[in-house]
Amino acid sequence: MNSILTNSSHIYGDEILKIFISVLFGSILGFEREIRGKSAGFRTLALICFGSTIFTICSYLLGVDANRDRVAANVITGVGFLGAGVIFRNNISVSGITTAASIWISAAIGMLVGIGAYELAGISMLLSLFILYAMDYIQFWIDYRFQHRDYKVVLNLADSSSLLTERLETLKLRCLNIKVSRSEGQLIWQAQVSGRGDRLETFNNWLLKQQSVRSFEW
Known part of the structure; x- marks a missing residue:
C-alpha cells in the first residue's frame, strides 16, 4: 500500500x-x-x-x-x-x-x-x-435495551399525574423532562421515557386499561 x-x-x-x-x-x-x-x-x-x-x-x-x-x-x-x-x-x-x-x-x-x-x-x-x-x-x-419515547398523556382533571410516575418507577423506566399542564378541563402530562422495549410496551398496555387516561401518544 x-x-x-x-x-x-x-x-x-x-x-x-x-x-x-x-x-x-x-x-x-x-x-x-x-x-x-x-x-x-x-x-x-x-x-x-x-x-x-x-x-x-x-x-x-x-x-x-x-x-x-x-x-x-x-x-x-x-x-x-x-x-x-x-x-x-x-x-x-x-x-x-x-x-x-x-x-x-x-x-x-x-x-x-x-x-x-x-x-x-x-x-x-x-x-x-x-x-x-x-x-x-x-x-x-x-x-x-435503550429505547427513548416522548409521551403525551391526557388525563381527567380530577386525577393526579403521580400515578404515571409511580407506574414508571415500578417498571424501572427512566422519566425525564416532565411537563404537566391544564387545558380545557384536562390534565396533560408530557415526558421522555426511556428503558427496555418490553417494559415500554407494558406501560402502553397499562395506559390502555386506565379509565383516568383519555388519550395518549408517543
Missing part, C-alpha cells in the same frame, strides 16, 4: 481490470442494501463505485500530476448530493442515513480501486459488509 502512495507509476495500468473490480465491489455492497429494500440498492451502488473508479482513472490519465486530486475532490462533492437525496424526514424520525453512508463508502472504495489499491479496497469492502450486516444485530440489541 505504501508503494502505491509513494510511487505514482503503480497507479497507471490495468484500467480494464479496475473497472471490472469496481463493478464487482459495488455490486456486493449494493446487494446487501437491495435485500433490505433500501432506496439505493444493487444497481445504484454498483454504478457509484464504477463511476468513482472511472473518474479516478480520468484524473491521472489527464496527466496533470500537480492537481491529480482535483477530480477526486469533485467526486466526493457529487456523491454528497446523491447521499442527500436518499435521506428522508418523517415527523420526528429520519431515515436513509445508513444508505447515504453506503453511497459514500462505495465511492471511496471505487476511488481506491482506481488508484490500484486493490488490497485496501477489498479490506474496506469487507469491513463495510461487517458494519452493515453483522453490526445490525448489535444495533437492534442497543435499540431494544
Whole structure:
C-alpha cells in the first residue's frame, strides 16, 4: 500500500481490470442494501463505485500530476448530493442515513480501486459488509435495551399525574423532562421515557386499561 502512495507509476495500468473490480465491489455492497429494500440498492451502488473508479482513472490519465486530486475532490462533492437525496424526514424520525453512508463508502472504495489499491479496497469492502450486516444485530440489541419515547398523556382533571410516575418507577423506566399542564378541563402530562422495549410496551398496555387516561401518544 505504501508503494502505491509513494510511487505514482503503480497507479497507471490495468484500467480494464479496475473497472471490472469496481463493478464487482459495488455490486456486493449494493446487494446487501437491495435485500433490505433500501432506496439505493444493487444497481445504484454498483454504478457509484464504477463511476468513482472511472473518474479516478480520468484524473491521472489527464496527466496533470500537480492537481491529480482535483477530480477526486469533485467526486466526493457529487456523491454528497446523491447521499442527500436518499435521506428522508418523517415527523420526528429520519431515515436513509445508513444508505447515504453506503453511497459514500462505495465511492471511496471505487476511488481506491482506481488508484490500484486493490488490497485496501477489498479490506474496506469487507469491513463495510461487517458494519452493515453483522453490526445490525448489535444495533437492534442497543435499540431494544435503550429505547427513548416522548409521551403525551391526557388525563381527567380530577386525577393526579403521580400515578404515571409511580407506574414508571415500578417498571424501572427512566422519566425525564416532565411537563404537566391544564387545558380545557384536562390534565396533560408530557415526558421522555426511556428503558427496555418490553417494559415500554407494558406501560402502553397499562395506559390502555386506565379509565383516568383519555388519550395518549408517543
